[in-house]
Amino acid sequence: KTILDMPEPGYREFKTSKYTEEQFNKYGFSNIEKVSMTGLKAVIDTGRPGPTVCVMGELDSLVVLGHPHADADTSAAHACGHHCQIAMMIAVGQSLNDPEVLKGLSGKIVLVAVPAEENIEVEFRKNLREEGKIEFLLGKQEFVKLGALDGVDIAMMTHTSHSNPPSILGIGGTNNGTVSKSIKFKGKASHAGGAPHNGINALNAAMLAMSGIHFQRETFKDEDTIRIHPIITRGGAAVSSVPADVRMETYVRGSSIEGFLDASEKVDRALRAGAMA
Template sequence: MLTNEEAKQRAITVIDQHKTEIIDLAQDILKHPETGWNETRTSKVTRTWFDKLSIPHRHGIGLTGVKGSIKGGAGPGPSVGLLGELDSLRVPEHPFSDPLTGAAHACGHHAQMGSMLGALTGLVDSSVLESLSGTIVPFAVPAEEFIEVENRLKLKAEGKIEFLGGKQELIKLDEFNDMDMAIRMHTGDLPGAMKMSVGGTCNGHVVKFVQYEGRGAHAGGSPHLGINALNAAMVAIHSMNANRETFRDDEMVRFHGIINRGGDAVSAIPSDVRLEWRVRAGSISAVRENNKRLDRSFKAGALAVGAKVSINTIPGYFPIHNDKTMKDIFIESAQYVIGNDHLQVVSDDVNRGHSSDLGDLSYVLPTLGFNVAGVSGVGHGKDYLVEDWENTIINTAKVYATFMIDLLHGDASPAKKVISSAKLDMTRSEYLRFQRDQAEEIHFDGAS
């Protein structure tokens, strides 16, 4: 059996040997972005890489997910999930956007996929596995970005999905039941010389899909016969803004959204207006409380002009609760690769403001998320680009591989410690019940 040090060095050497093709893979995914539940090409690229490494796998999980299984040769033991997200955003102005769909990797998920597949190369092609106990479960997962809500509601109506977020649906499908813990990286803007960061949390959220029904009429000749659904939406937005002074600073509440449909012709009073909205906050209780404010605001818009409104509340994401034992082990693994001076360790109560379905997973499974520097621009913006491919892809692949070795080497006692010390917020059944209870449809007639 290799020593822990020998195993790490072998994996790192193999990753360096395959550096060019690993980066090429990530850049290929960058140039072929696909939004959630549509990631057919990226799924195929993943399967091809798994086949090249002779990793047995299943595909079509949650429509496009791909999950492998890599057994250690030192005996049975814990199972560790290594996650990469397949999907992109829609940012038509991005230089690598799809000209037909507007899809673009403006959140760095191509880096997740490249580093995950790079780590697998280092672990599989280095004879390291013979010194590990347990199982590594690489899992390319769909639909982390909670976008295109109207299209996803159609998938739900067709019975293809129940939950609109990828990991939500995979929890329902029991696809994390064969894991004892899971890890996932994300790109990010870090201070100074920091190459990676671990710790912190994020906001939870719920999602709203809202439709105002008014009455069409000639906007010049007979506007008095119409009911302006766009004006109802504008009143609702103003009502939301009137609540902002009541937001608690420590809850980091966010209201934001878009109007998907604002009318059909400028010469007609808008009769069908649709909005996609979101409320975020640092705790589930704060999300639920502020969700009530949104509902009141949407009703206020309908009441003001006598329109009808349908308010669809869609279960969103939970705040991330990083596992403390995994975090401690990760710190050693990351410092082994990038050095002590390049890892930022963040207090677990620092809220970064975003939301992710990794938070959902962290409520039912020991989970760790970490951030990696090497990008420029603003996240979710047209200028968000990976600049330092060495750090973002290759160093991350090395840290992933090192972390797996630190967890599973020999008798896998560190991974067993993660399991024994884990304190989860919910069981799977409690999670599903909570999310299903959040789903609600309200129909309100402002004229009655």
Template sequence: MNHIEEKIIQTIDEHREEIIALAKDIQSHPEPGFYEERTAAHVAAFLRGLGLRVHGGLARTGVRAEWMEQDGPNVTIIGELDAIGCKSHPMADPVNGTAHACGHHAQIAAMIGAALALTNEEVQASLSGSVSFFAVPAEEYIDADKRAWLRKEGIGFPASGKSELIRLGEFDHSDIILTTHVHMMQVEEDFYLGNAACNGFSAERVTVRGKAAHAAIDPWDGVNALSITSSAIQMMGLMRETFREEDHVRLHNVIRKAGDVINVVPDEAVIETKVRAASLDAIRATQEKMDRAYDGAAYAFGGTIEREPLQGYMPILHRGADKVMEESVKLLDASYRCSKPADFNNACTDVGDLTHLFPVLNFTFGGFAGKLHGADFKIMDEELAYIKPAKLLALTTYRLLCDQAKEAKKICREFKPVFNKETYCQYIRDNFHENE
């Protein structure tokens, strides 16, 4: 461990109680995606106090703080602002129904801790490049009705915060992205280094049109929209044997509406659907099967189908543990294991969109008990959940940008993006009819 690495660890240790207090404050005031006003203001004030140039109101609530004076690659460290809808959680907000049952408050704490270390004058002087600290909104799923309101408020890609920030050009100066999260897979070690491949998804709001009739006197004159919906969902269940294991397909349906009164044949049903799969092609193919199920059921009963495609998240592209991260974690008193190509996470995150445009260096960490998104989620080890992730973010950033940023430049040179900003935005417009 050299002097700068010692300085990074020492600085974070000196601010340990401050970092934990900030994490607990955010945990106590959960807010939903794109409406994290209090959390964003708190983060902005903290970063401004470190002498950073702070930009707020990005995609409504995003906060980016940075220094840009130094030549060289930019490393962007991300923390997520939003909480998850979980009314049964003991720390859920009684009004908005959200709780930090996914550990995003721990991400923010880790990002803040890294900022404390990396803004130290001696540490900053050792870096050949720039660092951004980016608190981003809305990682959790945004439903169709909320998306409609967000569009009216000027959000062009309301599926997620990162997607909208890509559209707005807020990542244009980024070269490497650093992300972190509490463990999303079964991991016994303190840290899991690298990005496991992860499902992406697309969604759709389906409106089934039938025909109303008296449910007792002349139901034969009606077309039952709920029966069409039930038949389509049953067909999807029968299709499951056609899904390849390697595509990791998951289907979800929520019936938002199915008629108005019980003694009238339902003439309208509204369903929100979600298709998860491991690749963009598998998502598209599975969505087509679901669409055929709705079309076939509607044909059989004499109804019609209307669809509104809803943008989802792209799958995470696997990335093994980078040397700079593995070398950094060895400086901490912690166990770890590295991502393997065979590892897979069936959940989804909008970090997947970023992996199609940037090299994303990721790690996950422990320190909690219970289930993600569950009422029993609870931080159990503040050192592992808040402090050590801050150290790993800061140490990894230092190793990327020290020695004339040799490692960062190598990563950027070797990375082959799937999209640039323009082709990414065009893909979203072409497939989900999103309008700016």
């Protein structure tokens, strides 16, 4: 509940990371290591040879306007239930770190609090990459690159879900893969009332591209479960000026690599078509 009330999107989970570290300390986990910007890793070593089992929890929230638990300033909200994940990961560690329990185990348990599972705020993360703070936009890939998961034999995590009828526990299925796109339409600013003919309207180009993407939907196969849901993150500078800098972000998701690469190519074509027109 504490984490539910401090939602922070990926690579901004500073409060959540601090709170998780406090919990790690409270339950006596040694070797707490900070990984990437906000990530944490703690190792429970039984002292006996055996497999290394990693239990993960994801630190980040989504951003959902109007969510009942949204942060008033940032609209960040734990709409994906990651606050439960961190609690469950800590609880697993707390239970296994009991000396009586440890006596019956071998190998190592690695507890990982990983940043940035949700692939949002792509532009912000690209800036972090340009500043050299991260290389990958998502936390798990960054952990792999930094070697934080070296030696791990199996990694597992929990995630809240909905089911019908409601159930307490289940095993997850597979998810869609995705290509994420950060899109910039560059136009030419001009006075929107006095000299619109001197401008190049980047917003109109983006609108046309969006329509092009929608027209592609009839070409997708049901079995590929293609999902494309673009947003406009910047629509113009002032209403009196022809929009010259318009930004979009989108995912192109699908259940097969061929499927989402094909859809991704169609999205690229639609974007180019908007820009050309």
